[in-house]
Amino acid sequence: MILVWLLAALALVPLISLPLTGRIGRRTGYPLGVVFLLIAAALVPTARDVVGGTPVTFSAPWVPSLGLELGLRLDGLSLVFIALALVIGALVFLYSPTYFQSGTQRGFYLIMSGFTFSMVAFVLSDDLVLMFLTWELTSLASFLLIARSGQAGEPASMRTMLMTFVGGLTLLAAVGLTIARTGTTDFSSAMASDVWQSDPAFTAVVAVLVAVAGFSKAAQFPFHIWLPDAMAASTPVSAYLHAAAVVKAGIYLLMRFTAIFHGVPIWTILLVGVGLFTTCLGAWFALQQTDLKKLMAYSTVSQLGLITATIGVGTEFAMAAAVIHTIAHAGFKSGLFMLMGIVDHQAGTRMIDRLPALRHAMPWTFAATAIGLASMAGIPPMLGFISKEKMFAAFLETPGPTFVPGLALGVAAFGAVLTFAYSGKILFGAFIDGDEPAPSVQEGSWLTIAPAALPIVIGLPLAFVVSVFEGPVLAAVRAVWPDYEGSVSFYLWHGVTVELVVTLGVFVAGTAIILRRARLRPIVEHPTFPKDGAAVLATVNRWLDRQGMRLVDLVRADYPSRHLGPMLVSLAVLIGVGSLGLWLVDEVAPLQSGLNRPVDLGILVIAVVGTLALCRTRSRIGGAVLLGGIGIAMTVQIFTLGAADVGLTQLLVEVLTVIVIMLVLRKLPLEFSDGIHPKNRRNAVIAVGAGVAAALASFTLIGRRERSAVADYYVENAPEVTGGDNIVNVILVEFRALDTFGELVVLGMAGIAIMAVLATIPRRFLDPRPDPSPESPATYVPPPVVELDAKGTRAYQALEDTRANTEALRLLQKPLVPVLIGISAVLFWRGHNAPGGGFIAALVAACAVAYVYMAKTADAPVSRPRTPVFLIAGGVLTALAAGFLGYTSGQFLEPLYGYLGPIGLYSSMLFDVGVYTAVLGLVMVAFNVLGTPSDEGQEPDSAAATDEEVARR
Secondary structure, three states: OHHHHHHHHHHHHHHHHHHHHHHHHHHHHHHHHHHHHHHHHHHHHHHHHOOOOOOEEEEEEEEHHOOOOOEEEEEEEHHHHHHHHHHHHHHHHHHHHHOOOOOOOOHHHHHHHHHHHHHHHHHHHHHHHHHHHHHHHHHHHHHHHHOOOOOOOOHHHHHHHHHHHHHHHHHHHHHHHHHHHHHOOOOOHHHHOOOHHHHHHHHHHHHHHHHHHHHHOOOOOOOOHHHHHHHHHHHHHHHHHHOOHHHHHHHHHHHHHHHHHOHHHHHHHHHHHHHHHHHHHHHHHHHHHHHHHHHHHHHHHHHHHHHHHHHOOOHHHHHHHHHHHHHHHHHHHHHHHHHHHHHHHHHOOOOOOOOOOOOOOOHHHHHHHHHHHHHHHHHOOOOHHHHHHHHHHHHHOOEEEEOHHHHHHHHHHHHHHHHHHHHHHHHHHHHHOOOOOOOOOOOOHHHHHHHHHHHHOOOOHHHHHHHHHHHHHHHHHHHOOOOOOOOOOOOOOOOOOHHHHHHHHHHHHHHHHHHHHHHHHHHHHOOOOOHHHHHHHHHHHHHHHHHHHHHHHHHOOOOOOHHHHHHHHHHHHHHHHHHHHHHHHHOOOOOOOOOHHHHHHHHHHHHHHHHHHHHHHEEEEHHHHHHHHHHHHHHHOOOOOOOOHHHHHHHHHHHHHHHHHHHHHHHHHHOOOOOOOOHHHHHHHHHHHHHHHHHHHHHHHHHOOOOHHHHHHHHHHHHHOOOOHHHHHHHHHHHHHHHHHHHHHOOOOOOOHHHHHHHHHHHHHHHOOOOOOOOOOOOOOOOOOOOOOOOOOOOOOHHHHHHHHOOOHHHHHHHHHHHHHHHHHHHHHHHOOOOOOOHHHHHHHHHHHHHHOOOOOOOOOOOHHHHHHHHHHHHHHHHHHHHHHHHHHOOOOOEEEEEEEEEEEHHHHHHHHHHHHHHHHHHHHHHHHOOOOOOOOEEEEEHHHHOOOHHOO
């Protein structure tokens, strides 16, 4: 259970960040940093057991119907990455309050803490589905953190999302193939399957997919472009995402899958080849930069490439080297990012060609930066030196022809030379070269320097006691290779070895470049390519846009009939031919119920006459009335068939629909166009054909078969499963509650869309205007003439007419509205066992809202503007809460019921509350938006205005 408590504690951190930022603002980083350190400290006893060789696992049913388990596993490898996420995260939080100069930074702390939860959940995942979901959560978190960084962060966040989205798709494909072939979603069981040895082709395909996914997060070529582009984010974001989080997720994925892919040639070629190429490419691009932050970003790309190549070697020794360098890199890179942020703040720029010599003005920052750069360059006695030596030695084990190990080591050494050179560029460019700084440039606060310098400075003493890492790193290696019986040893001095000789050569070449920096700078900083990665991606995006528009132009049309016509014709042909085919092959059963009642003929006549009149009328109001009349006729038919629930719903919907249509018609001309369009005949033929085909299909299929097995199941089992006797209601809110919940979300989004769309329409388009077409004159009623009496007050004759016309409505309002509310409550309460339910009850309450609106003497909203939004959001959240309540019985939206004396209590009642409030909120949106004047700046409380106040206005 320790793993569950760990995730629960991390999930609470984003929640507590909200009230904290409201009280103490950006200083919230201090308590959050302490919380992360406390969580890390609480894991120490468990960590000792894990290092001792006892992994901690947890499994619980997640989606039993699909065989999914909520599987978690804490072993040596996941422990390393959890420690990095928590400790580096704590230091970044402690650094942030003094880095940010203004604002509460509520979004930053919320998303950062949520991202830590996602990262920890990802490395703990022992289920393939959970692994993929948490992988995508880390992508979303990084996208949000970059996007909130202002205008520059918006395009960068989109490009980052695109790059990581490609990796998400390939990981999804790998997960799907693995589950399909191994028959399990359990990661450990899937990895132990025999399919990896018995089917080399399948193994190679999955290996490529996983490698691409890891490359996308670890910023390997060609996905490397997103990481420097993401420098638009603030420094704390860069320090965390690019040192201990997103990029480390890609490294973790590659390490975790190495156990089954290390012997696959394509895996080795991809990781070693792409990794070493990225090492050199990133280092070269870093050497070209004059922006300290971008230089650090490209250096991260280079270091990640070195780790990726080391993983690709595929031996236990190489894995140990990759793990120790991952730890070292997280320390010096997070600290260097934060120190560069201090330089930027104190000096006012981070451009090397503009920075003065800061070594005297900022001595502590200079010292910490020098130590961090020494570790990154691999200079003894830093921890980075030990880890780099291990990786150099690992490349001597690269599988392949005899020349491959030497070649791999040579390429890695070339990347190390460039690393040494750009480390020197940072040190000399920011702190040694240049003029003396202005007196205003001073050292930063210790509250900022301490958390930035700590992950760097601690690498110095750790190098002398580096053996403390042997246990954790060995546990990480055995997490990948459980049968590994060897040991892991780390020493500051290994004696004279090949890797030491190579390192000395790196130092000589790197120092030579630094000493000639002034002469080489114009050559090195000259762009190698005319465009950077972001510009290349933008060019590709524009090209794809153009190609897409060319395809769209082939079927593009601004007339709905061009889209609707082909669909109706296709539908008529398919269902018409299908129905006729059933008749021809004598597959049509005799009628099971009579359809020759006199009432059916009467309803048919009303519907046909109403439809013909609707097609002929020029009056928009007449069309609305006829449309409502046809709907009422259908309602009568439904009631005669005994479907009380459906009939009542249809009746209430027809009433509200006609009212809303009338609100829309007020803003349109009174009559339709009278012109004869040459395509009217074609449209009429299509409409008649579709109608005939639908009638034929109905006559062929409806009433000609026995009740289905599904229907019999509902009738026989619904009372026992749900405790309710109203089959219609329990189907909607119990058996098919997930479908209803999806429809509820769509309903809520429709309400929000109505407000958003109509708010963007210019006011002149919401006012009645005559149709300008000479072929279609429209009757336009001008607004009432305004007259001024002797006292200068406005008198509206129209207002007097409105008061007289609504007098009866206002007299009945007080007794009628409570009755409607009471009926609504009764229908809601009885809906589980008798006709009614949340949807019907909400429609009755909506009719009360409509009545209140129509009784007003002037246009005014029926509620405050935010009330419908709260109702819609509250309804969706309430329905969601009802779904989670089902987990107490096994799964989402599981039906629960019990009795309190004679009173039945059902979980679906809570679900129906969500339906009720969301539907009521949607209707309020319609009346507030469509039933009010289009004047902007309307008072929020105008709904409560009295008739006298309206008259005065």
